[in-house]
Amino acid sequence: MPTCFATSDSESCIPLTRDKTPTRLTKRTISLRQFLRLSKVVGIFLVAATSLMSLGCQSRVASTDEIVIGHFGSITGSEATFGISTDRGIQLAIEEVNAAGGVNGKKVRLITYDDKGDPREAGSAVTRLVTRDQVTAVLGEVASGLSLAAAPICQENGVPMISPSSTNPKVTQVGDMIYRVCFIDPFQGSVCAKFARENDKIKATKAAILCDQTAPYSVGLQEEFEKAFTAGGGTIVSKQAYQAGDQDFSAQLTSIRASEPEVIFIPGYYTDVGNIALQARKLGLKVPMLGGDGWDSAKLGQIAGDALNGCYYSNHYSHEDPSPRVQNFIKLYQGKYQETPDGLAALGYDAARILFTAMKTAPSLSGKDIAAELAKTTGFEGVTGVISMDANRNPVKPAVILEMKDGTPRYVATIAPGE
């Protein structure tokens, strides 16, 4: 059967006959030969330019009196605050360690690449860090999907990678070079489910889920929440999906509205969550919304404003935590950047400090030795809690629940593992 494209193909045969009739259609064209000559010139220019550039880069070999570490993160794009906050946290830790004489006498230098929140970009950024810049260790990413894209590259090249805040369990399952300093989603999902069932203001038995089906983080967290929520006797009345960057959520929200849930669980990233909240309130959905650490950004409040009042999310730390290690960090951070650090900045800081501690005690700076030291981490006093690596290179630590009030997150509760 001929398809539309087949017929249009036969249509494209017409130019052959057209060429013979001189018309006004053909005022300026270049012949194939001219085109080839042109492309040759362009080609030679490009080859010369790239070889010059690579020559320029060759001269940038890491000197022996410094340690180069790499960071890849979303400095631009829909999740830009993730990368920016993490980078600031890391910078702060580096400044601190360099001021104290560096790691075993060597200064630490950071190379940061922007992956624009795109898994392909993340892959090439990490390849560049590992092969061209020859970094000693890699820090990154926040989004689990991007860490999953980069982890196999670090694993293959034997470069230790610490993800500050990717919570999907699969990230560290890639291999023994991959670590993280945050809790993982089975725990986070159960924390959210427990909170939804037991909090006095929610006390939900019926929940709806709206999940970003393109993000491994979101899909994983959704599954864990569903498991924990139904195990506790609740029912999931509606399961809807969107794709990162979607603008129109009305079909999903109308459907959720019809199922009459008592809470809506949205395990997404802040830009999408903000848009969802605005549209949900417009449709007259007044039930509280609940989410994970993907909500953690100052931008969330800017996008959604008071549409998120009375909504909660689980996070790694709260800036209202009175303990000195948190308050000291906040003071340092505010001194340098004039803003309150979010959880991702704290995790970036912790990730870098754990790395330096491991480097200091490791017999050499080879990937294997550092990784072995990282695996031994126990009782590390981080800003986001006491970090001990388990056998699967995941820390076990508590989560906090924050409530959105007029665009700012306020501390509500801490939930420790096993509670």
Add this chain to the structure above:
Amino acid sequence: MADFLQTLMTALAIGSLYALIALGYTMVYGVLKFINFAHSDIVVLGAWLSYSFAIRALPLVGLDAHNPATPPPIWMTAGIFVAVLLLCSLAGFLIERLAYRPLRRAPRLNVLITAIGVSLLLQNVGQLDFVFGASPQKMPALLPNWELPIQFGQGESIRYVVLPLIDCIIFAVSGLLMLALELLIFRTKFGTALRAVSFNTDFAALMGIPVDRAISLTFMLGSALAGAAGFLYVLKFPSMNQPAHSVWVLLGLKAFVAAVVGGIGNIRGAVLGGFIIAFVEQFGAYYISSNYRDVYVFSLLILILLIKPTGLLGSPVREKV
């Protein structure tokens, strides 16, 4: 019932946007027989130009650029709209003049690949810091945030259908633009020339029709409609993605599917296709599952191509030997 009406209204608004974009695809195809992949980037250009104009124009009337307390006077909104239309049609003209006209005699495939190249170029130039930047932005409100809640049911089962002003405006403005295009193409001398070029370029040229000018105008018209779609799109969905975000590509792709479903090359078909795609997408997502939103759209495309390869309103093309 309330949910059905709510879905219907969203589908009408989104269908209008798809139709506006689909018109550009279909007009270019009708005249030049190739798919202008850079068309969706004109939508992005329209959206981001609206934003750039808005944040510069709002302070002129004493409003906060990013979060105006009240919408600006209506002449300002209309002025931004017209400026976006003009600049987008200029961009369409330039793209045709610089990228496609030199390839007028080249095989269709070359032009098609060039179109993809132009699309990538526009996307990435748009991401540069001194152009639009690579971060999402929030479009300031240019229209009053009026909503008309319609009440359904009584007591316990009370439901509201919310009809926002912006949906009505999208529907009305797109309707007017489509009507204007219809009149232009079927009632004016220029339209006759355009249809003649579309029917047979060589003979149109022999009849003394300035073919190049007709083609340029086609691009300008299509791009103006795409710019209008971009403007209306960001008014409805104020949270804007960065220019190279895949969501924009998907928006363009769905509009292209609309053009094919309606019968590519057919103007009324593009409008019909736009609404059909929006209905399938919205009602599918509401009644079946939102997990397969895009699947409904592209399944429909496959189905139409199998049953009626020329699209719903497309005329059968004779195989020429």
